[in-house]
Amino acid sequence: MxxxxxxxxxxxxxxxxxxxxxxxxxxxxxxxxxxxxxxxxxxxxxxxxxxxxxxxxxxxxxxxxxxxxxxxxxxxxxxxxxxxxxxxxxxxxxxxxxxxxxxxxxxxxxxxxxxxxxxxxxxxxxxxxxxxxxxxxxxYHWCYANEIQYFYQNRNLFGDIQSIKIHINDPYLNNKGVIDPQFYSLEGCWIDSSINVFSMLHQVIPLEQIELIQQKYQFDQSSGLPFSCYMVFKHELILIVIDIRWTQKKNFKLTEIKTNTGLYRINHSLQRITHNDVLLYQGNQFDRLSTHYLNYFNQVLKSNTIDLRTNLLIHELAFNYNRVRKVKYDGNK
Known part of the structure; x- marks a missing residue:
């Protein structure tokens, strides 16, 4: 038009x-x-x-x-x-x-x-x-969150990263403690969230240099898909913990970054960043995912997007460390 x-x-x-x-x-x-x-x-x-x-x-x-x-x-x-x-x-x-x-x-x-x-x-x-x-x-909608864009734009002010802990909770289990069948198509908690995590991290950590040192999964017996995973990676002296759970029956996302200047908490759910418990940034109060996509649609045609090599690396990390248990499961259910 x-x-x-x-x-x-x-x-x-x-x-x-x-x-x-x-x-x-x-x-x-x-x-x-x-x-x-x-x-x-x-x-x-x-x-x-x-x-x-x-x-x-x-x-x-x-x-x-x-x-x-x-x-x-x-x-x-x-x-x-x-x-x-x-x-x-x-x-x-x-x-x-x-x-x-x-x-x-x-x-x-x-x-x-x-x-x-x-x-x-x-x-x-x-x-x-x-x-x-x-x-x-x-x-990669996480990259377009208000709080993440603030972090990228002010990365030099945060200091030298010592550790990163990422906590992801989603309410995808039903009252029987198994994955609700309507969420089978997400392919489990690791595939659903790890791509968000690695797309967010790629601007601050060289993904090709990270090393897996620990992994734990919990599996749904009906689908064979994981509903909880705890992963620990290492880049040089930086520890990266990814803790994904569908067991808490809530939607909550938090990244904690420890640097030589203190502890930064990026509360994705509230679009807020604190430094040593002092408010550093507060995004809008509008729905977080709707904000991600608004930013994406406004920016995708105007800015450089993730290159081929990084696209493949993000997916390789997700696929290489994905685990499922073999059951009779039709992904189209």
Missing amino acids: IIIWLTYPRKAGINIEVISVKKRIGIIGLGHVSEKYYYGLSHNTDFILVSVCDINLSASNLFIYRDFPFYTDYLEMIQHENLDFVLIATPPKTHYEIASNCLNHLCNVLLEKPGSMNIIEIIHLMDIAKRSGIRFEII
């Missing part, structure tokens, strides 16, 4: 100023995370949401997008709505097929993490995009 403002100055003549050209985008997949896109796609500077798609006629967030054209065939949506971009938010095991089809139809792709469950497939998707001259981006 081209927005043109006509201004009439006091002197004779008309100035025509092109303010913006918004990219037409459609959503593929209306599962639980898709509700967090709505605000960002309604208020950003670069995209206009045109249509949505899901194979499920009663998708959980269809009501949020009830005013947009709805499709069950994403290729039909791309062609009929003349889309510039699609945002793919389907289960990870479907990412490769859907993304490759969209790229082969010359539609730019924003793809939820993980890009696929297979490194070779991610490389292939990037190769298709490169050969076709179109855009393929994996969405």
